[in-house]
Amino acid sequence: xxxxxxxxxxxxxxxxxxxxxxxxxxxxxxxxxxxxxxxxxxxxxxxxxxxxxxxxxxxxxxxxxxxxxxxxxxxxxxxxxxxxxxxxxxxxxxxxxxxxxxxxxxxxxxxxxxxxxxxxxxxxxxxxxxxxxxxxxxx
Amino acid sequence: xxxxxxxxxxxxxxxxxxxxxxxxxxxxxxxxxxxxxxxxxxxxxxxxxxxxxxxxxxxxxxxxxxxxxxxxxxxxxxxxxxxxxxxxxxxxxxxxxxxxxxxxxxxxxxxxxxxxxxxxxxxxxxxxxxxxxxxxxxx
Amino acid sequence: xxxxxxxxxxxxxxxxxxxxxxxxxxxxxxxxxxxxxxxxxxxxxxxxxxxxxxxxxxxxxxxxxxxxxxxxxxxxxxxxxxxxxxxxxxxxxxxxxxxxxxxxxxxxxxxxxxxxxxxxxxxxxxxxxxxxxxxxxxx
Amino acid sequence: xxxxxxxxxxxxxxxxxxxxxxxxxxxxxxxxxxxxxxxxxxxxxxxxxxxxxxxxxxxxxxxxxxxxxxxxxxxxxxxxxxxxxxxxxxxxxxxxxxxxxxxxxxxxxxxxxxxxxxxxxxxxxxxxxxxxxxxxxxx
Numbered sequence: 176x177x178x179x180x181x182x183x184x185x186x187x188x189x190x191x192x193x194x195x196x197x198x199x200x201x202x203x204x205x206x207x208x209x210x211x212x213x214x215x216x217x218x219x220x221x222x223x224x225x226x227x228x229x230x231x232x233x234x235x236x237x238x239x240x241x242x243x244x245x246x247x248x249x250x251x252x253x254x255x256x257x258x259x260x261x262x263x264x265x266x267x268x269x270x271x272x273x274x275x276x277x278x279x280x281x282x283x284x285x286x287x288x289x290x291x292x293x294x295x296x297x298x299x300x301x302x303x304x305x306x307x308x309x310x311x312x313x314x
Numbered sequence: 315x316x317x318x319x320x321x322x323x324x325x326x327x328x329x330x331x332x333x334x335x336x337x338x339x340x341x342x343x344x345x346x347x348x349x350x351x352x353x354x355x356x357x358x359x360x361x362x363x364x365x366x367x368x369x370x371x372x373x374x375x376x377x378x379x380x381x382x383x384x385x386x387x388x389x390x391x392x393x394x395x396x397x398x399x400x401x402x403x404x405x406x407x408x409x410x411x412x413x414x415x416x417x418x419x420x421x422x423x424x425x426x427x428x429x430x431x432x433x434x435x436x437x438x439x440x441x442x443x444x445x446x447x448x449x450x451x452x453x
Numbered sequence: 454x455x456x457x458x459x460x461x462x463x464x465x466x467x468x469x470x471x472x473x474x475x476x477x478x479x480x481x482x483x484x485x486x487x488x489x490x491x492x493x494x495x496x497x498x499x500x501x502x503x504x505x506x507x508x509x510x511x512x513x514x515x516x517x518x519x520x521x522x523x524x525x526x527x528x529x530x531x532x533x534x535x536x537x538x539x540x541x542x543x544x545x546x547x548x549x550x551x552x553x554x555x556x557x558x559x560x561x562x563x564x565x566x567x568x569x570x571x572x573x574x575x576x577x578x579x580x581x582x583x584x585x586x587x588x589x590x591x592x
Numbered sequence: 593x594x595x596x597x598x599x600x601x602x603x604x605x606x607x608x609x610x611x612x613x614x615x616x617x618x619x620x621x622x623x624x625x626x627x628x629x630x631x632x633x634x635x636x637x638x639x640x641x642x643x644x645x646x647x648x649x650x651x652x653x654x655x656x657x658x659x660x661x662x663x664x665x666x667x668x669x670x671x672x673x674x675x676x677x678x679x680x681x682x683x684x685x686x687x688x689x690x691x692x693x694x695x696x697x698x699x700x701x702x703x704x705x706x707x708x709x710x711x712x713x714x715x716x717x718x719x720x721x722x723x724x725x726x727x728x729x730x731x
Binding site: 179180181183184185187188190191193197207214215217221312 | 455456457458459460461462463464465466467468469471472475484485488489491492493495496499590591592
Binding site: 316319323324328330332346349352353357360451 | 600
């Protein structure tokens with residue numbers, strides 16, 4: 176773990192007051208933590224546009240399990256991409272609907288591509304790719 | 315399940331050609347499926363801005379489990395919000411870093427609020443809220 | 454203009470180093486300015502979700518001026534919404550294509566609604582609403 | 593101008609009904625136009641990730657003109673980037689605040705870079721880059 180640095184931010188006090196209200200509303204106890212989160216969020220965006228670093232991402236899909244072949248197709252794609260997919264969690268939303276979250280790790284393009292394949296499968300009602308980090312590059 | 319309807323789209327053929335290239339690249343075999351996905355994506359965005367309908371969402375957090383108290387704090391928040399959180403999956407990314415995906419269901423504001431509480435916890439390196447659907451409202 | 458405040462941010466030095474690289478790449482000379490921009494960006498997002506404060510926004514539309522009636526229709530909508538639209542700039546992109554940027558001020562919902570009306574007009578090829586601020590609320 | 597093509601979309605009627613409500617609310621009279629807009633919006637996103645095609649974009653900045661040197665600095669940057677900047681419009685928001693919209697054309701990376709330079713200038717309160725199209729590639 177790296178050393179802790181410290182730097183000062185000068186800011187109009189009106190703006191600081193509004194920031195304090197905003198972050199309290201989101202559950203932050205502490206300005207430094209809120210600032211670090213803003214910083215890390217931008218860095219994760221950057222990392223996802225570069226090809227030379229592993230990222231972690233999730234693909235979230237909602238589908239009707241009664242749709243013929245759909246569950247098998249999603250499983251097949253996952254096995255094709257098994258080297259990218261770390262783990263999957265499945266929730267039975269109701270009698271018809273399922274949610275599945277696939278956790279993936281790899282090059283940004285490959286992770287996006289695997290997520291797109293799952294989301295574009297016929298019968299998937301909604302899908303989203305979420306971009307996060309291995310944590311390594313973000314002390 | 316509802317009946318299938320059919321409608322026609324008139325479109326300049328150049329534009330259609332570009333669309334076909336785009337969706338093939340994303341893994342779609344079929345224009346209707348791609349169009350339905352564009353439609354459902356916009357509808358899910360709308361549902362999340364309304365307060366009168368349940369949604370499903372995930373909170374994805376990456377953190378260092380060695381950070382004192384962090385894992386306990388995250389567990390505490392999850393228990394406070396247990397009525398919203400359906401399930402959680404945990405991945406050990408490396409010796410230090412963990413990823414947790416919490417799957418939530420409830421009113422959009424409550425789901426967002428629970429996600430923000432988790433993400434704003436001191437020591438969480440990166441967090442994201444993903445907005446999806448119960449599937450009920452999207453045949 | 455309000456007084457200048459100053460607060461300290463503690464941050465792992467690896468993270469700070471990455472942030473410095475990022476902001477230098479974007480043209481910042483100074484961490485405080487980059488932090489203030491991150492803060493103001495989040496505040497502007499918040500202001501746009503509230504109904505009780507004026508905002509400034511732009512609608513950017515690209516269209517083919519040869520499309521029958523289109524220019525007139527866009528002008529009509531602008532006159533209907535004249536109390537919201539401060540100013541418009543027009544660029545002749547090529548022989549066929551025009552770009553128009555409308556600058557609007559008003560309640561967030563009204564500004565969005567006016568932008569959507571312009572963008573949804575038949576023949577508009579591409580449109581975007583950009584959310585910014587009156588500047589009053591952001592010292 | 594290219595020929596008009598036509599294709600059919602099959603869709604559950606519940607979903608179609610929800611789509612009709614959504615697009616009527618946004619001012620569309622016609623499903624084809626709404627579908628074309630969804631398609632063009634995705635295509636513009638794609639074009640901005642490629643380096644081999646010109647795009648059009650705007651940079652919107654809000655600033656206090658009393659801030660020493662700021663207006664000059666922004667003008668200087670614009671002159672450095674004069675080959676990218678087609679036109680600029682300026683609005684006096686109030687006694688202190690100005691809004692400027694710069695319309696740019698060029699390679700996606702250059703347009704982004706010029707926008708970032710303007711937005712990162714010390715004293716700019718808020719800035720946004722809006723991505724649109726030359727219209728050429730989107731019949």
